[in-house]
Amino acid sequence: MQIQDFMNSSLYKRRQRINAIMLTLTAVAVVIGLVWLVWILWSLLSKGLPALSVNLFTHNQPTMGEEGGGLKNAIVGSLMMVGTATLITTPVGILAGTYLAEYGRNNTLTRVVRFVNDILLSAPSITIGMFAFILFYFGLGLGGHANSGWSGSIALAIVMLPVVVRTTDDMLKLVPNGLREAAVALGCPYWKMIFMICYRSAKTGMLTGLLLGIARIFGETAPLIVTAVGNNFFSTDMSQRMASLPKVILDFAMSPDDNWRTLAWGGAMLITLFVLFINISTRAIAARGK
Amino acid sequence: MSLSSTQTVRKSWLDSAFKNLTLVNAWLVLLIIIAIIGSLAYSASDTFKTQGMAFLWRDAWDVGANEYGALGPIVGTLLTAGIAIVLALPVSFGIAIFLTELSPTWLRRPLATAIELLAAIPSIIYGMWGLFVLAPLFAKYVQPFLMATIGKLPFIGQFFAAPVLGVGVFTAGVVLSIMIVPFITAVLRDVFELVPPMLKESAYGLGGTTWEVVRHVVIPYTRIGAVGGTILGLGRALGETMAVTFVIGNAHGLNTSLFAPGNSIASTIANEFAEASDAHLSALMALALVLFLITTIVLSLAKLLLARLDTK
Numbered sequence: 196m197q198i199q200d201f202m203n204s205s206l207y208k209r210r211q212r213i214n215a216i217m218l219t220l221t222a223v224a225v226v227i228g229l230v231w232l233v234w235i236l237w238s239l240l241s242k243g244l245p246a247l248s249v250n251l252f253t254h255n256q257p258t259m260g261e262e263g264g265g266l267k268n269a270i271v272g273s274l275m276m277v278g279t280a281t282l283i284t285t286p287v288g289i290l291a292g293t294y295l296a297e298y299g300r301n302n303t304l305t306r307v308v309r310f311v312n313d314i315l316l317s318a319p320s321i322t323i324g325m326f327a328f329i330l331f332y333f334g335l336g337l338g339g340h341a342n343s344g345w346s347g348s349i350a351l352a353i354v355m356l357p358v359v360v361r362t363t364d365d366m367l368k369l370v371p372n373g374l375r376e377a378a379v380a381l382g383c384p385y386w387k388m389i390f391m392i393c394y395r396s397a398k399t400g401m402l403t404g405l406l407l408g409i410a411r412i413f414g415e416t417a418p419l420i421v422t423a424v425g426n427n428f429f430s431t432d433m434s435q436r437m438a439s440l441p442k443v444i445l446d447f448a449m450s451p452d453d454n455w456r457t458l459a460w461g462g463a464m465l466i467t468l469f470v471l472f473i474n475i476s477t478r479a480i481a482a483r484g485k
Numbered sequence: 486m487s488l489s490s491t492q493t494v495r496k497s498w499l500d501s502a503f504k505n506l507t508l509v510n511a512w513l514v515l516l517i518i519i520a521i522i523g524s525l526a527y528s529a530s531d532t533f534k535t536q537g538m539a540f541l542w543r544d545a546w547d548v549g550a551n552e553y554g555a556l557g558p559i560v561g562t563l564l565t566a567g568i569a570i571v572l573a574l575p576v577s578f579g580i581a582i583f584l585t586e587l588s589p590t591w592l593r594r595p596l597a598t599a600i601e602l603l604a605a606i607p608s609i610i611y612g613m614w615g616l617f618v619l620a621p622l623f624a625k626y627v628q629p630f631l632m633a634t635i636g637k638l639p640f641i642g643q644f645f646a647a648p649v650l651g652v653g654v655f656t657a658g659v660v661l662s663i664m665i666v667p668f669i670t671a672v673l674r675d676v677f678e679l680v681p682p683m684l685k686e687s688a689y690g691l692g693g694t695t696w697e698v699v700r701h702v703v704i705p706y707t708r709i710g711a712v713g714g715t716i717l718g719l720g721r722a723l724g725e726t727m728a729v730t731f732v733i734g735n736a737h738g739l740n741t742s743l744f745a746p747g748n749s750i751a752s753t754i755a756n757e758f759a760e761a762s763d764a765h766l767s768a769l770m771a772l773a774l775v776l777f778l779i780t781t782i783v784l785s786l787a788k789l790l791l792a793r794l795d796t797k
Contacts, residue, residue: 210694210697211694213694213696214694214695214696214697217696217699218587218695218696220579221579221580221582221583221586221587222579222583222587223579224575224576224577224578224579224580224583225579225580225583225584225596225600227576228576228580228599228600228603228666228670229596229599229600231603231663231666232599232600232602232603234614234618235606235610235611235614238614238617238618239610239614242617286510287510287513288510290506290507290509290510290511291507291510291511291513291514293507294504294507294508294510294511295511297507298504298507298508299511304511304512304515305511307515308511308512308514308515310785310788311514311515311518312514313784313788314518314781314784314785314788315514315517315518317717317720317721317724317780317784318518318521318724318777318780318781318784319723319724319725319726319751319776319777319780320724320726321724321726321751321754321755321773321776322521322525322724322773322776322777323521325525325754325758325769325770325773326520326521326524326525329524329525329527329528329770330524353517356514356517357514360514384499384500385500385503385504386499386500386502386503386504389503410605413607414606414607414608414609414610415607416607416608416609416726416727417608417726417727417751417755420755420758420759421754421755421758424759441607441609441727444609444613445609445727448612448613448616448617448731459613460613463609463610463613466607466609466610467606467607467610470605470606470607471602471605471606474601474602474605475598475602478598482594
């Protein structure tokens, strides 16, 4: 049989062999990716869980050599700065995204802003931090010190902004035009149409964008090194240096003190679990919406 | 006209007010990036005045003598990002092929999510993990092995000969590669899905194996997008700060060995910013400006390549 001859030919066998080898390699690549993820999470849990206790949330950071202690001042500092950044970024990002999707659609300004926004999305966060530092350093009447909770919040807000702009733009573009036309045909003013129809339809997606933005800045360290710097004591004064979880983790992890290192792993585990929780739940929301 | 004139006037007033409000905020995004470049350039101007343009290619970093040169950090930045790309590309490629061509449908979503979660982990976590978990293993097993094998080769060997510390340029590159895998994979998956099923079906119809279809149909069809995705990954790796700061070893000066400690632009800034003032601070601002410009150019290139794909 000719088919039999073909199947037995060395060329056919060689091709089959190469195919099997390459396909196995792609599976190996997947395994490599998963191994990294599991390994990192395992390290975090095995080293972070011993630090987990009520004290972590109710005690301030200890001095070197002191036993116990927690990360209360850092957690509060992080929440205040991330919260302020969110309050600044949410209206700006949503309004900018609204222009891109509703008014500008495909004009030159929109194309340029979309382009710049994507660059900003991947820009090194430490340079954004330095920009916030300069903004306060040269005064500009912003008040507060260059190393303060305010400058940290501004830096985080700029890191978060492109995420919100991008998702708002993308989500509004998904709203069917028929809905807009129906509203306008009934005599609805344009701004009302955007609020009552577009925002309402894109609500879930826009919320997802906000949450992802918060998750992103919650673990940001580099911009805070050059702005808020950190504070060894409990402080809610935004015009002074302010503690934050990532910065305390950085300081404690690099120290020779065992207690500090344990706390650093505890904090690292908290941040990662929080960030992964937001990411997974937004995916679940998005999947349910489809 | 059935509408009374006052109603129309009020409506158009609110309409244009809201439109202008969104317009101002769109401009703000544009202004921010201009302001970043402008303010960094202004703060860095002292350095370029005192050190001249030689700042860019001189290998000197002496705070006491006010001598600054960016060559060391620039080389460190490019080297770590280069290593990251070389290691991340085949892995991302394999994952993207598996997810688009081989994986059963029910497995696709969970697998893709797991890989994307790698991108969500904050970079400081990668840094800690790299320093405390990966670096000791590198010092104990990986580096001695590489020195005993590749290190023995003529010429190439010098890049793998050094004191075995675990931390260094090579380790930073490896950690960066893990961080950029999800970004490259995401782009590759998107572009692989753009290949018309008809093309693939015809290749299968001719008797091609899965690999042959990937090699001769999918890859050529998606080349531009794949290059764009790779450059996007490069842009990410160039600007990464915390992960590199933890594991690169933070030493000034050029070194031929990849195992030796070095520094990158971002890690230099992260390490020295707190103690810097005056000329030193300006030198760090100049470094930041260089980094921002490099990443902006690289990311623009990636965007342009990927945009060409969209219009196809």
